[in-house]
Amino acid sequence: MLLAEKVIVVTGAGSGIGRGIAVAVAEEGGAVVALDLDLSGARETAAVVEEAGVGALPLAVDVTDGDAVAGAIAVTAGRFDRIDGWVNNAGVLRMGPVLESGDEDWARQLEVNAGALLSCCRLAARRMIDQATGGSIVNVASNAGKVGYPDMAAYNASKAAVISLTRSLAAEWAADGINVNAVCPGGVETPMLSQVARWIGERQGLDPEKLVSEMTPVQLGRHIQPIEVGRIVAFLLSDRAAIIRGQSINVDGGDTPY
Numbered sequence: 108m109l110l111a112e113k114v115i116v117v118t119g120a121g122s123g124i125g126r127g128i129a130v131a132v133a134e135e136g137g138a139v140v141a142l143d144l145d146l147s148g149a150r151e152t153a154a155v156v157e158e159a160g161v162g163a164l165p166l167a168v169d170v171t172d173g174d175a176v177a178g179a180i181a182v183t184a185g186r187f188d189r190i191d192g193w194v195n196n197a198g199v200l201r202m203g204p205v206l207e208s209g210d211e212d213w214a215r216q217l218e219v220n221a222g223a224l225l226s227c228c229r230l231a232a233r234r235m236i237d238q239a240t241g242g243s244i245v246n247v248a249s250n251a252g253k254v255g256y257p258d259m260a261a262y263n264a265s266k267a268a269v270i271s272l273t274r275s276l277a278a279e280w281a282a283d284g285i286n287v288n289a290v291c292p293g294g295v296e297t298p299m300l301s302q303v304a305r306w307i308g309e310r311q312g313l314d315p316e317k318l319v320s321e322m323t324p325v326q327l328g329r330h331i332q333p334i335e336v337g338r339i340v341a342f343l344l345s346d347r348a349a350i351i352r353g354q355s356i357n358v359d360g361g362d363t364p365y
């Protein structure tokens with residue numbers, strides 16, 4: 108049990124990879140605070156987590172609302188006393204070629220994927236420093252932050268920012284006993300992947316179901332499942348990962364060789 112007695116906050120925990128992370132944390136004995144815009148999704152995740160015999164607290168939180176995040180930290184402290192780990196997983200993707208996209212598309216993706224992530228890191232780190240316990244933070248970036256896929260330039264840039272922030276924050280908070288790493292998934296079977304397939308299907312007159320079935324990492328030959336990403340995140344949250352610091356690790360089935 109890598110996370111026994113630990114309390115882990117997961118943003119965007121009501122769906123997809125966030126739920127996979129929550130379940131993987133529970134498998135390792137950690138309690139989960141599931142934050143999401145969508146309270147019903149967060150509640151479903153909490154119910155699955157509780158089946159594993161650990162504590163769970165679902166909360167409706169928009170990560171772009173700093174007061175709401177601070178409130179969630181206070182509620183978490185009331186229920187569990189402390190926070191040992193924080194996973195910034197909430198993210199949004201708006202498909203569109205740069206020539207057809209507006210400043211608002213850029214602003215929203217940078218706000219949720221990078222700006223709110225930095226604010227959450229700051230609030231989590233303050234809490235860990237106040238507790239004098241240290242802790243660990245894992246950010247969910249994307250291989251898109253390294254590759255630069257077409258028709259998602261702002262998303263790519265937001266994830267590149269996450270990779271850079273991860274490196275900086277690891278260096279800045281090492282002396283406080285806080286470890287910061289990121290994962291870079293690709294091709295995970297979630298609603299976001301279906302969203303990409305629908306968009307391409309509409310533009311190119313192709314069947315979205317067939318497209319999504321083809322969006323598999325070449326070496327792996329199948330979709331990555333959210334729980335598989337979750338288990339890597341759970342490891343990075345644990346003390347065993349102490350020698351991995353400031354890294355953005357590809358969890359994309361071998362698609363990205365750098």
Ligand SMILES: NC(=O)c1ccc[n+]([C@@H]2O[C@H](COP(=O)([O-])OP(=O)(O)OC[C@H]3O[C@@H](n4cnc5c(N)ncnc54)[C@H](O)[C@@H]3O)[C@@H](O)[C@H]2O)c1
Pocket residue numbers: 118119120121122123124125142143144145148168169170171196197198199200219247248249250251291292293294295296297298299300
């Ligand atoms: N699916 C993939 O193939 C893939 C690949 C690489 C990276 N990612 C990243 O993984 C993360 C999770 O993606 P997913 O595929 O599970 O997507 P998803 O759309 O299934 O889940 C995203 C969750 O985040 C929540 N969310 C969105 N904005 C929020 C906000 N402002 N505040 C709180 N919650 C918010 C949503 O309600 C949803 O529950 C994202 O950061 C995404 O960019 C996904």
